[in-house]
Amino acid sequence: MSVAEQAPRAGVELTEEPPAAAIPDPRSGIQLKELSLAYRQGSGEFRVLERIDLTLAPDEFVCVLGPSGCGKSSLLNIIAGYLKPSGGTVAIDGELYAEPSPQVGVVFQHANLFPWLSVAGNVEFGLRMAGLPRKERREKAARYIQMVGLESAAARLPHQLSGGMKQRTALARTLATEPRIVLMDEPFSALDALTRESMQEHVRRIWRQTGRCFFFITHDVDEALLLGRRIIVMHPNPGRIVQDIINPLFRGEEADDAKALRADKQFAELRELLVGLIAGR
Numbered sequence: 263m264s265v266a267e268q269a270p271r272a273g274v275e276l277t278e279e280p281p282a283a284a285i286p287d288p289r290s291g292i293q294l295k296e297l298s299l300a301y302r303q304g305s306g307e308f309r310v311l312e313r314i315d316l317t318l319a320p321d322e323f324v325c326v327l328g329p330s331g332c333g334k335s336s337l338l339n340i341i342a343g344y345l346k347p348s349g350g351t352v353a354i355d356g357e358l359y360a361e362p363s364p365q366v367g368v369v370f371q372h373a374n375l376f377p378w379l380s381v382a383g384n385v386e387f388g389l390r391m392a393g394l395p396r397k398e399r400r401e402k403a404a405r406y407i408q409m410v411g412l413e414s415a416a417a418r419l420p421h422q423l424s425g426g427m428k429q430r431t432a433l434a435r436t437l438a439t440e441p442r443i444v445l446m447d448e449p450f451s452a453l454d455a456l457t458r459e460s461m462q463e464h465v466r467r468i469w470r471q472t473g474r475c476f477f478f479i480t481h482d483v484d485e486a487l488l489l490g491r492r493i494i495v496m497h498p499n500p501g502r503i504v505q506d507i508i509n510p511l512f513r514g515e516e517a518d519d520a521k522a523l524r525a526d527k528q529f530a531e532l533r534e535l536l537v538g539l540i541a542g543r
């Protein structure tokens with residue numbers, strides 16, 4: 263049966279034997295319940311998000327796709343605690359929160375590094391704010407700088423880094439605080455194609471090493487297929503989840519070879535299917 267014939271539906275896996283994470287334990291990981299967001303517009307309201315229900319396993323890698331304006335960033339900002347929803351709740355391991363929390367880390371499209379601090383200084387910054395003793399924060403920063411492959415650039419200032427190196431510093435800075443969930447909002451969209459591919463490899467490896475939950479917004483269907491174990495498609499007006507699928511191309515440990523994944527005969531088919539889903543076809 264072709265992939266297109268196996269029409270995916272919300273919560274239904276395309277794989278014959280879905281990974282255990284396909285059925286997350288509702289008591290662990292991240293739980294979004296009936297989230298809604300609306301802004302006042304004249305005498306009425308503009309509904310940005312409506313009834314978002316989502317449970318993510320503690321080690322999930324979910325990619326979020328959807329047309330511009332469907333509410334992806336708004337959803338991320340709510341999970342980050344930056345934006346208050348009009349209704350619904352967000353919880354980690356069943357514990358509700360509504361403010362920015364050390365359990366939630368965010369990586370944006372632009373690294374926003376402190377220009378006067380070195381790579382190591384930037385990565386250590388959050389740890390210093392958290393009151394970690396000097397020795398401990400040095401060790402922790404060094405561990406995550408190594409994880410993103412920037413050991414030899416640890417003393418450099420941001421203006422001495424390439425775009426990819428800046429984003430790797432931002433990722434190390436976020437990881438160093440050891441959040442339960444890492445939110446990434448189109449983190450590679452400002453990078454050239456080659457750097458982007460290399461960043462995807464870094465992120466895939468880091469995800470496997472850290473075993474944390476990654477919530478990754480992208481406009482790039484290929485990127486979602488290369489990175490996501492789970493892929494969510496949103497539609498606008500109001501913003502809602504219309505598809506929630508287990509990526510049949512996900513190969514766990516073997517998944518670090520992007521070339522092999524692209525060569526998989528299902529890749530093009532899935533790509534087309536997702537493009538159609540995003541466009542509402």
Ligand SMILES: Nc1ncnc2c1ncn2[C@@H]1O[C@H](COP(=O)(O)OP(=O)(O)OP(=O)(O)O)[C@@H](O)[C@H]1O
Nearest residue numbers: 301308310328329330331332333334335336337501
């Ligand atoms: N403060 C606000 N007041 C009113 N409307 C807003 C506000 N912030 C966002 N919106 C609207 O909410 C909708 C969703 O925006 P959001 O940025 O979350 O979408 P998105 O899917 O992330 O878009 P993109 O892919 O272009 O980044 C848009 O129509 C936007 O105009």
